[in-house]
Amino acid sequence: MHPLGVAAPLLALLAANGTTVLDCVCLKIHISNFEGYGADWVYSAYCGEFRHTDVLIACKTLEYRSIAVGAMLRLITSWTLGPRRLGFEECDDGLAALAGLTDTTDSYQLTMDLACFVAADCIDSCSASGSNITEWDVQTLTSDDQRGPVLSELLRTLRHITKAIRLGRKCAGRQKWNFLQRHLNKTELETEVPAYLEHVSNYSRDVAQLLSHGVRHISAALVPFAFEIMKMDPNDERLSTWINHVEHMRDMLHTQLGGWVQDMQYVSEQTANYKVEEDKKSPGKYIIRLPLLNDRLLSYHGQYLSFRDDFSAQCEKQQPEASPMFALADALYGFYYHVWFNEARSFLPLYEAHYSSFSYSRVPNEPPIDIKGEEWQLEDKSNATLSVDTGCMQVLANALDHPTCPLEDLPPETTKRREQCRVQLWRDLSQGSPHIPVTSYLAYTQRANVNLCLFAWMTVNSVSICQDVPFSMIQSVRDARCVFGGPDDQPCPQLNATDAVCSVCRAILLLKCRDFASTSYLEACRAPMDHRGWYSSNRGYYIQEKDKPTNRILSYKDNLNSGTLKYRDFKIEGLEPLEITFVAVNILFRFLTAAVYVYLPNLRNLPGKIFLSFQITGMIQILFSEVLYRMAGVPDLSTTVQIDSALTLLNCIWLNSFCYQMYACVRHLRLPSDLERAEARKVFRRQLLCSLIPWSVVLVATIALERTSEYYLLHSRVIFIVGISLSVAYNIACLGLVGYMYRRTRNSMRQLKIYSKEAFGSKKLILYMSAKTVTLSGIGTIVRIGFHQAQGIAQYVYYVHIATMVQGPLLFVLFVCNNATLPLLRERLLARWNPDVIGPGQELCSSAERNLAKRVNVPAAAAESTL
Known part of the structure; x- marks a missing residue:
């Protein structure tokens, strides 16, 4: 049920046509310059709010400025100028409904109702007709009549999802949860906090559904979108190969974005496990106790991708368009991280509660609330040694030394070997195999003793064997706790043996091996844009401040490659x-x-x-x-x-x-x-x-x-x-x-x-x-x-x-x-x-004696052999 409190004519139109009537109204306002309070309100509340944004991407991606700017410009302009139009009758009815609104109307309540309606409507109806298209061929891709409508419909749906996520956050914040700033007794606190957490759980569940829709539509739109942005020649003989490579890049991007969906789903499940308890050390103060799997783990998702830096070098020979192709993927990830993921998680307790508590911590009447998260009870494993299969360590080392282009189809033998190694390495990790004594050179080549942090780095490196495993940080920590948890932990669920080593190693690397996790340092740039492109032609973009890597981390980084030497070649x-x-x-x-x-x-x-x-x-x-x-x-x-x-x-x-x-x-x-x-x-x-x-x-x-x-x-x-x-x-x-x-x-x-x-x-x-x-x-x-x-x-x-x-x-x-x-x-x-040669000690006096000796020796030898 849509929570509406708007005027009756607008209510009827929205109930009948959903947000499409709003798109039509926005288009007519933009073209015909309608004026009035209602037109100004809907334009500011729905049409014009998303006409500018800024995205954080790697600065090197902006070397392909036309690709990055073209992609984001197409996405931003599609927010307002959607291609689908209703009949003039519906648009006129929508404008008539808005004409009845005056400045005496409760605009805040109206805006909140509209935001809640858009978010709820998208959860049920945001699905484009082309979202199920997974394969493109040269004929359909080069046909404007077949490609154009499908891409336009997909981009329009992505626009609605983006608006739904932003307006959904605004709807979720309509109720002021100010228990962090008020001195409540224990009964009031125990009543209000669970209600708030239930509200957060519902919000994160809805966001997970919106993200799921969005990721599916991005995957469906990527091939035709890349074709238009990169301005590919329809008569190019290599277009079929190009399509295959873009589909591989689409799968890589889907793997990264799919982690957002999984983590939001886990957050909605785990929020109910947040506990409120009185601080035993300070009576009168209370603690919101977060479980280990809480929303703070979402901060480990990277703000930008580094596909171009990681893969361009090995892909340029097979695909000359690899660098701009990866630049497009990096730009799309940074764009949707800002307008989707970062927007959605900004409402969660990680930000809302922490910042509210921090902002009031300097007030003399300090709020009686403290938020504490459970620490992962894994001792320092930086010097731990693990015994693993040497053949699989060779596969890891070869993947780092001779990385393959992920746009190419790997031989079935290579794919099968990598999957077998992931299963074998998971067994080694989960069993905690100690140092195994060897009895021969072959036994030495069968098992390798490797530092746990180095092993985790080699396993989940961007060019290693875990490229197809979604980056789900909460699942990674859950799986890692199953392996390294204490005796009081709950029994672990049945893990997927094929992906478990990637999941666990990712958690170990990010949470316990920070020095090893520092694999790259990209200079990040914030690109402010609107529907015209850049905010200002003379401003361009500015570099975001980032901490410089310490000498210790750089030393680790330099030693990692030399550290893998021992696992590279067991034969010279x-x-x-x-x-x-x-x-x-x-x-x-x-x-x-x-x-x-x-x-x-x-x-x-x-x-x-x-x-x-x-x-x-x-x-x-x-x-x-x-x-x-x-x-x-x-x-x-x-x-x-x-x-x-x-x-x-x-x-x-x-x-x-x-x-x-x-x-x-x-x-x-x-x-x-x-x-x-x-x-x-x-x-x-x-x-x-x-x-x-x-x-x-x-x-x-x-x-x-x-x-x-x-x-x-x-x-x-x-x-x-x-x-x-x-x-x-x-x-x-x-x-x-x-x-x-x-x-x-x-x-x-x-x-x-x-x-x-x-x-x-x-x-x-x-x-x-x-x-x-x-x-x-x-x-x-x-x-x-x-x-x-x-x-x-x-x-x-x-x-x-x-x-x-x-x-x-x-x-x-x-x-x-x-x-x-x-x-x-x-x-x-x-x-x-x-x-006839006589050896030492065999000399005889005459030839007769020698002949006699021969005759004696021959029968004796025969008799001896018979015996």
Whole structure:
């Protein structure tokens, strides 16, 4: 029901035709210069109030002065000179109704009634016939007969919405809520404040509906509006591409404006939760307690856009008209922020109550009202560290380093990957994943530890992966409280996993990471305009005062780009040939070492079989992680990491068996070749069983944990770390016992005064055996894992990863190129090349004896093989 108290003839016309009769009257007054009190009143109350405005936009946008001025001039002039006209009969009836008004009429009451009628009427009827048009083609856009009427109707509806928002604020303020200036008792206050809050809730709900209409109509009008403002050539062959780009820009602008609607809806819901309570510290004074989700959060909406600064550089190659296109979007946002959003929220308690309280705070009789907002109980998170998926961090870093033009259609793979990353990053953020230990280079590339503020900045940066998520500040704070709230908070509603990380990161950045949030500083200009353009041709525009960024903030800004270096490239393209070479050399020497142990009979003893198992496991690990995953991309990263970690643990267990055999040989003074082959095979099977059982238990436990939930990834990695650490500790204990027995034996020989021409252990031999001991101990594995844990820059870890590929040549040198193995290998190869060659210790007295030896050796070898 429309709250009207105007004259009866005007009432009847408005009830029958809505505000269209007022538009017609305004047009006739403007053209025919009607005079009289009624004409002057309706012109000042409805027609002429909106003939000038000023808009705050980025100064760089005014470099395209013709675009910005043309757009706003078209919008301002459309307020008064609407194209739709009623018949002359309705206009004449409207003018006749106004003629009956005299200066004795209560003009204030009449103005308030008219304002309330316009606002209520628009909520029900402000919808243009072209508001459902979402796609334009070249034919319809270039046709004046098809484009013109639709655009005119849309602009007329936008004019009505603008008037409805401004007049709605005037209607809402018709009742003077002066409880802030009066000393009321508790009963009176508890009665009046809820009524006021209910009034504010209804107002914000109506504004949300008007904003919803307005945003929908802006989206519908943007393509034809841009076509006319930018004066595009209808015969341009690139017009189809231009239309597609403008539609993308329309979606970007709709995302920004859609946040206004959501936040106004949240305000209307939350206003009922404002509480009035007596100040316990000051009896007689009262506090209006605002909840966390209050209207003050609306101040975080930016007053102007920076589309042109953010996106023009990367879009100019694809679209030469990108800069003026973005300048148009910036101008429209600044214009409607001023005449819609800023106008609507100026009535809310954020301004009305605060300013009223402030204006009376210096009066001796201080009002007994204080307004306090709830603080977000999130401790300082500026130094907090979060463990997130490294692949998604790479996506964030790539988006910042190589931003794409938002006017272009992204490949489906890119869009899908970004959505997957938003879901994955939300899981990481909501679960609060701590620092996850890594066991290999691949595990390092799977998880990244990032500063929370830096992570929030990288996520919601204007060129990052959250471009399509509406800027709803109240929803952002609500979602963030769900993640970081205290134990007394209410259960969180089910959040949209695709958009939640964008929403939460926006709240963290704006409320708790102010230094990181200072991403850009645009010089803002206020452009005062009327229906003729600028107020004055010699005045132009003036620069609005803005605070200069502090040195600390500038330092943060400069360090942000360098801070993301650690998440940019986990592989250096310039070093890829070197990495491939090192991997190939590692595999080659591991294969050669294994081949030597298979080829020489003296090495096919129990320790040799264990060492051969160690080499085969190492080759399988390299083939999985360095060849199959890197080149073929299979299996997936998490599975590859699990295989790599499991094989690392198995390698350590093989070294456990090898070190134990060394200790057993020294302890029992028995050479490895003393065991019979049957006994050696039996012992090897027992060692194999003892090695695989604990390894299988650990592997099954980690697989079960990681497949159950990503939250248990931490426990899985901890199990691997503990297993590897215990294995290395066992190796060190065994080798320590061997060293202890060596020193005790040497001291005993010295006490017995046993001397030999050969030194008990030369410095060269001791150095050689020390290197061999360190290799067998597995300390290198622990050092590598520790380096991965400590280092934060991926390139350094990549260097260490390449350096570990020399393990193959090192094992070949230590276990093949020594005084025991190398001569045997050389003689075996020479004997195969030339059977008549006699090696050292094989000299015989005559050729007859050599032939006899051959005949004896051949049957013996055959019998042995048969046995």
